[in-house]
Amino acid sequence: MLKKYIAPMNLRLVGKAWEIRHALRQEQKLRGGHFPLKELLAISRSKSGS
Template identity: 65%
Template sequence: MLKKYISSQRLQFVGKAWEIRHALRQENKLHGGRTPLVALLSAKQPPRSGS
């Protein structure tokens, strides 16, 4: 079972190798063919709650 952890400076996939490859390919398809991982991280940042 693939798990995805997202923080402001880190994107972590935990699972079997084929699950991680599949998830990365899906993210790549959603964001265009040649999207670097850094762009995925900036797109996936959770909204900050603050004052």
């Protein structure tokens, strides 16, 4: 089971490798395809209230 831990300067995905890859691909699809991981991390930081 995949778990996500989001902190102001940190995004931690805990799970099996295929679960993490699947979650990252889902995030890319939600944001329109070619979405760099760096930008996803920036969004997660802003959501966590930094």
